[in-house]
Amino acid sequence: MTDHAVLAPSASATGADTVVSVEGLRKAYRISRQPRDVLAGVSLEVGRGEFVAIMGPSGCGKSTLLHCLGGLEPPDEGRVVIAGRDLYALDDERLAVFRRDHIGLVFQFFNLIPSLTAAENVALPLRLRGRGHGAGRWGSPNRRRVIRDRVHALMDQLDLHGLQGHGPEEISGGEQQRVALARALAVAPSVLLADEPTGNLDWATAHEVMALLARLCRSEDQTTVVVTHDARTAAWADRVLVMRDGAVVDEVRLGRRDTPDPAPLVARLVELGL
Numbered sequence: 001m002t003d004h005a006v007l008a009p010s011a012s013a014t015g016a017d018t019v020v021s022v023e024g025l026r027k028a029y030r031i032s033r034q035p036r037d038v039l040a041g042v043s044l045e046v047g048r049g050e051f052v053a054i055m056g057p058s059g060c061g062k063s064t065l066l067h068c069l070g071g072l073e074p075p076d077e078g079r080v081v082i083a084g085r086d087l088y089a090l091d092d093e094r095l096a097v098f099r100r101d102h103i104g105l106v107f108q109f110f111n112l113i114p115s116l117t118a119a120e121n122v123a124l125p126l127r128l129r130g131r132g133h134g135a136g137r138w139g140s141p142n143r144r145r146v147i148r149d150r151v152h153a154l155m156d157q158l159d160l161h162g163l164q165g166h167g168p169e170e171i172s173g174g175e176q177q178r179v180a181l182a183r184a185l186a187v188a189p190s191v192l193l194a195d196e197p198t199g200n201l202d203w204a205t206a207h208e209v210m211a212l213l214a215r216l217c218r219s220e221d222q223t224t225v226v227v228t229h230d231a232r233t234a235a236w237a238d239r240v241l242v243m244r245d246g247a248v249v250d251e252v253r254l255g256r257r258d259t260p261d262p263a264p265l266v267a268r269l270v271e272l273g274l
């Protein structure tokens with residue numbers, strides 16, 4: 001058995017250090033009145049600081065699973081527990097606050113607010129979090145300084161120095177995605193969830209974005225789940241969950257390395273016929 005062999009769920013991803021815990025998730029969409037299982041009983045755990053990728057053929061339920069993890073899509077059955085909180089047991093208002101403070105979301109199409117600068121986009125979740133607590137619209141002067149310092153530090157870590165004042169339409173796709181990542185990471189969420197974050201980027205830019213993300217997540221012990229079609233993107237993860245027909249059918253543990261190697265993952269996907 002090699003380092004890259006399929007392993008049972010990681011022992012480190014259980015117990016007190018579990019950040020994401022999913023049990024028996026089921027969801028069906030009624031398409032032309034025929035109910036169809038999109039999630040057919042998914043269970044998984046992600047430990048603190050783990051970087052997990054989810055792969056699988058188009059339509060197998062990856063985005064639906066990620067939306068369930070992010071509090072955006074209630075399942076028909078099963079539980080999603082993030083940082084000890086059972087998401088769908090919360091009322092709408094508490095779920096919205098929990099999502100804002102604990103869940104960072106990134107999508108394929110960066111979804112930046114065009115009327116705000118890059119720095120203002122990154123600051124937005126921090127400003128929303130402070131709303132209602134401090135003096136004035138954006139809180140006390142001290143709070144504003146803390147937010148500004150956090151935004152600058154994050155933008156430096158994601159190689160965005162000098163772009164603070166630029167609008168989203170003035171910067172490249174790779175830069176926009178790094179701004180979106182900085183925004184998602186601003187509140188130091190319990191978990192960062194990204195759906196095809198490199199799907200709209202050329203290969204070299206995708207590599208650059210993933211390298212920065214992996215480095216930052218590892219230095220900050222940031223729990224991260226990335227959905228991707230691309231084995232080169234998934235190869236940055238510690239562990240890859242493979243989905244088919246709404247179920248997790250395999251797990252490939254890659255371990256951490258400075259230069260990710262997609263070859264063992266591709267070999268396993270070929271063995272699985274994917």
Ligand SMILES: Nc1ncnc2c1ncn2[C@@H]1O[C@H](COP(=O)(O)OP(=O)(O)OP(=O)(O)O)[C@@H](O)[C@H]1O
Binds near residue numbers: 029031058062
């Ligand atoms: N709101 C919806 N209503 C009805 N069917 C839906 C809805 N959302 C998703 N589906 C269906 O559920 C299945 C899984 O969709 P999902 O978007 O989760 O797949 P995916 O694995 O993310 O695919 P891709 O790799 O193409 O993004 C698909 O067959 C899709 O058509």
Ligand SMILES: [Mg+2]
Binds near residue numbers: 062063064
């Ligand atoms: Mg999808």
